[in-house]
Amino acid sequence: MTETIPVAVPRKGRPLEAVLDRLATRVEDSHHAPEREGVDVASLADSISSILRYEKAIAKGEQTAADDVYERLAEYSDLSAPGRPEYTLLRDARKGRPRRIVFDSVTIPLDGVELQLIGREEPFRALRTHEFALGFDSADLVLEEVVGLRAEPLESIADLNARIDPRDTDVRVVAGLGDTVYHTLMGQPDLRRDGSEDSFDREFVREYEGPLCISPRYERLVEAVLGTDAVEGIEFCYPENGREEEAAIADAGLGVYLTVTGSTAREHGLELGEQLFPSETVLMENLAETSGGAGLVADLFADASEQSELTV
Structure with a gap:
């Protein structure tokens, strides 16, 4: 049976787009091509990003939609075809707190594993509580929550892991995605x-x-x-x-x-x-939860050189 590797990702915004862009580029350039015919990862990634940008514009009052939010949600989350993403509704923080459509999940068959991207409001915390082995979130959250404060300044992503107390969390940063x-x-x-x-x-x-x-x-x-x-x-x-x-x-x-x-x-x-x-959006790993399949997915998103810079 093919192993399914769940990966926590943000539900919306620049970090999620960075994950989708990196995924589309790496699948196209590597041997990790989808084993199921008809799944175009680049088109899928572009479609998710486009839908979420459109829904953000609606929530901000910059666009007007002919269909109501539930009709759009049903159209986007049509699961009749394989590889179709699912979306969900959240209350946006903007004036009037409009309902906003955000990413929920998608499963992509790769060479040897099935990659399941799952939307979370706080992916970093989901890794800290051992819900996931892998996830993406902003490096800012790592600084805000687990990085130790010292007299000398912290200047780069590569220095993050050295500032994380292993008694505090099993999560480590694997690589940045360059959306800086x-x-x-x-x-x-x-x-x-x-x-x-x-x-x-x-x-x-x-x-x-x-x-x-x-x-x-x-x-x-x-x-x-x-x-x-x-x-x-x-x-x-x-x-x-x-x-x-x-x-x-x-x-x-x-x-x-x-x-x-x-x-x-x-x-x-x-x-x-x-x-x-x-x-910057960073790929993170919970060392206590990592399996062989998770390692394959991490290698897909991050070069060996990127990972070695962050190894403690």
């Missing part, structure tokens, strides 16, 4: 000392005392990537509800925020500084 945006330090130019050309970097923070504006859920993450010595004398502050993060950082003078181009920060008169840490 950065937690970036930024500040008002007039915050520098008169005549100074110092850049906004970790050394600047080490000498700085005052407010540092961050997202409310990122206190531990920011302490980890700056180092505990650097945050002495720092007072964390947060954007008020509904306020643009860059505007709040401009008022505080200094802050850390996720950036892609940094254009909005510049519009608020901020200067971009050091890229402190990559926010």
